[in-house]
Amino acid sequence: MSVTKEKLLHEVVAGLRKKYNGKDLTEFLVRLGAQFGDIYQRFFRLYGEREDFSSQFNQLILALAEMYLSRDEALKELDRQREEDKNWIMSQNWVQTMLYVDRFSKNLKGFMKKIDYLEDIGINYIHLMPLLKMPQEANDGGYAVSDYRAVDKKFGSMADIRNIAKIFRQKGMLLELDLVLNHTSNEHEWAKKALQGDKACQDMYYMYDDRSIPDAFEQTLPEIFPENAPGNFTYLSEINKWVFTVFNTYQWDLNYTNPKVFTEMMKILLNLANQGVDVLRLDAVAFMWKKLGTQSQNLEEAHLLLQLLKACTKVAAPGVVFKAEAIVQPLEIVKYLGGGVVDECEIAYNASYMVYLWDAMATQNKRILENGLENIPRLPKGTTWINYIRCHDDIGLGYADQDIWGAGYNPFEHKQFIISYYVGEYEGSPSKGQRFMYNPKTRDARITGATATLLGLETALENNNQQAIDAAIRKILLMHSGIMSFGGIPLVYYGDEIACTNDYSYLSDPSKADDNRWLNRPVIDWKKAALRETEGTLEHRVFTNLKRMIQIRKSLPEFYNENNYQLVKNSNPHVFTFLRQREWHKTLVVMNVSGQQQSIDAQVLEQSGLGHFIYDVFTERDVLLTNNQVTLEPYQFLWLKQK
Numbered sequence: 001m002s003v004t005k006e007k008l009l010h011e012v013v014a015g016l017r018k019k020y021n022g023k024d025l026t027e028f029l030v031r032l033g034a035q036f037g038d039i040y041q042r043f044f045r046l047y048g049e050r051e052d053f054s055s056q057f058n059q060l061i062l063a064l065a066e067m068y069l070s071r072d073e074a075l076k077e078l079d080r081q082r083e084e085d086k087n088w089i090m091s092q093n094w095v096q097t098m099l100y101v102d103r104f105s106k107n108l109k110g111f112m113k114k115i116d117y118l119e120d121i122g123i124n125y126i127h128l129m130p131l132l133k134m135p136q137e138a139n140d141g142g143y144a145v146s147d148y149r150a151v152d153k154k155f156g157s158m159a160d161i162r163n164i165a166k167i168f169r170q171k172g173m174l175l176e177l178d179l180v181l182n183h184t185s186n187e188h189e190w191a192k193k194a195l196q197g198d199k200a201c202q203d204m205y206y207m208y209d210d211r212s213i214p215d216a217f218e219q220t221l222p223e224i225f226p227e228n229a230p231g232n233f234t235y236l237s238e239i240n241k242w243v244f245t246v247f248n249t250y251q252w253d254l255n256y257t258n259p260k261v262f263t264e265m266m267k268i269l270l271n272l273a274n275q276g277v278d279v280l281r282l283d284a285v286a287f288m289w290k291k292l293g294t295q296s297q298n299l300e301e302a303h304l305l306l307q308l309l310k311a312c313t314k315v316a317a318p319g320v321v322f323k324a325e326a327i328v329q330p331l332e333i334v335k336y337l338g339g340g341v342v343d344e345c346e347i348a349y350n351a352s353y354m355v356y357l358w359d360a361m362a363t364q365n366k367r368i369l370e371n372g373l374e375n376i377p378r379l380p381k382g383t384t385w386i387n388y389i390r391c392h393d394d395i396g397l398g399y400a401d402q403d404i405w406g407a408g409y410n411p412f413e414h415k416q417f418i419i420s421y422y423v424g425e426y427e428g429s430p431s432k433g434q435r436f437m438y439n440p441k442t443r444d445a446r447i448t449g450a451t452a453t454l455l456g457l458e459t460a461l462e463n464n465n466q467q468a469i470d471a472a473i474r475k476i477l478l479m480h481s482g483i484m485s486f487g488g489i490p491l492v493y494y495g496d497e498i499a500c501t502n503d504y505s506y507l508s509d510p511s512k513a514d515d516n517r518w519l520n521r522p523v524i525d526w527k528k529a530a531l532r533e534t535e536g537t538l539e540h541r542v543f544t545n546l547k548r549m550i551q552i553r554k555s556l557p558e559f560y561n562e563n564n565y566q567l568v569k570n571s572n573p574h575v576f577t578f579l580r581q582r583e584w585h586k587t588l589v590v591m592n593v594s595g596q597q598q599s600i601d602a603q604v605l606e607q608s609g610l611g612h613f614i615y616d617v618f619t620e621r622d623v624l625l626t627n628n629q630v631t632l633e634p635y636q637f638l639w640l641k642q643k
């Protein structure tokens with residue numbers, strides 16, 4: 001049955017009036033009016049063929065109204081402010097961290113006592129890693145959710161989350177939580193009922209009676225965890241069916257071709273929003289739609305789903321921002337930011353810049369960094385990057401072959417070099433990272449390990465080599481200077497502020513031992529953290545310098561989160577330079593990625609319109625030219641401004 005948009009709108013409004021008679025829906029209806037076309041169009045593209053299309057559509061809108069009505073007045077007020085100031089996330093004031101509550105502070109109550117530690121360094125945007133109810137054994141670090149409406153007991157309760165959100169609002173801080181949209185755990189209510197034969201719950205997932213469709217899919221699907229979860233389907237002996245599991249066997253992929261899945265997940269999203277969460281990190285979004293004969297990643301329908309989630313959120317909780325977790329090729333990542341034409345997510349991980357920075361630290365030159373950046377499209381207005389060095393996952397060397405050819409290397413050999421450098425096999429490398437998901441056929445691998453360890457600190461400490469310790473600290477600071485200044489929100493991964501090295505404790509936990517991403521998910525040793533206050537310790541050096549970087553970043557209008565950096569070419573292959581400018585404010589960022597002293601020609605200053613009387617705003621020291629050259633110490637960075 002086809003129904004026109006206008007007729008549906010009338011039906012929807014009548015339905016709302018009937019169900020919510022006497023409730024004030026004025027603001028909701030204004031927003032619904034503005035978004036109706038987008039919501040309708042996308043829902044129709046996804047589900048328009050279905051007999052029950054209009055009833056499904058009506059249910060969605062009723063759900064939005066219900067969630068709007070149950071939203072706190074304080075959050076509604078914030079919604080209005082953010083609707084007024086659409087660019088609020090673009091401020092250079094935001095500095096993020098992400099952390100595992102249990103490994104940082106045992107639980108949420110403990111976390112509340114540690115907020116001042118984060119505030120001290122200047123962090124005001126916090127991603128608490130998955131803490132919703134999860135299986136007690138293997139749970140992929142919480143990325144397998146058993147109940148989206150309950151916090152896992154080991155962390156605390158939803159009331160704690162509301163409390164933290166409230167404290168954050170008073171302090172002007174932001175709270176981010178994950179929303180794992182692509183899959184639930186096999187202990188989720190729907191999964192459990194599906195196993196008992198409940199047809200409606202089986203329809204929430206992709207289930208097959210035999211291998212014919214799974215086999216057809218496998219022809220084109222890649223494997224995400226080939227070592228410990230090969231293939232993309234898991235056999236369920238209880239019901240003699242195969243279920244789609246792109247990640248681990250206990251992570252069942254949700255079937256978004258069923259509109260009920262969409263509406264349920266929409267309600268779950270808004271329920272989290274209504275706890276006071278500011279940013280939702282939408283996990284593994286690239287995988288949300290499956291299609292035979294494709295890789296089932298980055299499909300157009302996955303974008304439609306996200307656009308639909310966004311348009312609905314703009315009606316019921318417009319102050320909430322989406323961060324897309326799409327660690328894919330640059331051209332694909334940018335599409336998750338709506339391409340400037342439609343609204344989708346506002347924030348995405350700048351995975352390419354991250355990998356290029358690691359590349360530069362291994363090669364000690366900027367060739368790929370500079371060349372690769374030129375191939376990344378600029379972001380649509382009002383959207384921004386998370387610029388980061390490390391996160392809880394592996395480092396995938398996802399750069400395009402063309403970036404590597406363009407820099408004059410052979411892609412295969414170059415990636416092999418980077419891997420062997422970071423796992424410490426390459427002669428002279430001080431790194432002690434590890435391979436992740438090694439594929440013996442292609443020799444491809446991703447890399448795991450803590451920032452400090454990858455940069456040589458662990459080896460330097462083992463050898464008690466002061467010079468090497470010093471070099472590692474300089475590298476840690478240099479890389480952070482690159483994310484603080486680039487344009488986007490910098491993310492300081494928890495533990496990096498006190499230079500935590502690899503944490504090997506996961507090896508004694510059988511539910512974690514097969515996943516070496518845990519190397520970089522440290523259990524914080526607060527005695528070590530306390531050393532940040534003792535001058536002369538490495539913790540003090542890293543913490544105070546990062547704190548200073550953050551302070552300065554916040555004070556410089558040109559470090560606004562817009563993706564408007566200008567690459568400034570200089571002829572020294574070891575020195576990376578780019579300019580940040582906003583109105584008359586200007587900073588030239590200069591990074592020496594090599595272990596040797598380097599210099600660049602003062603021409604670079606002229607090109608950037610800085611003149612010859614300059615100072616480094618980070619050290620507050622004048623920078624004197626020698627022979628018309630700016631000289632940099634090994635791994636030094638400068639934030640140059642005109643005097």
Ligand code: GLC
Binds near residue numbers: 140325392
């Ligand atoms: C994301 C998470 C990762 C997890 C995966 C599956 O990529 O960052 O840790 O394994 O999703 O949920």
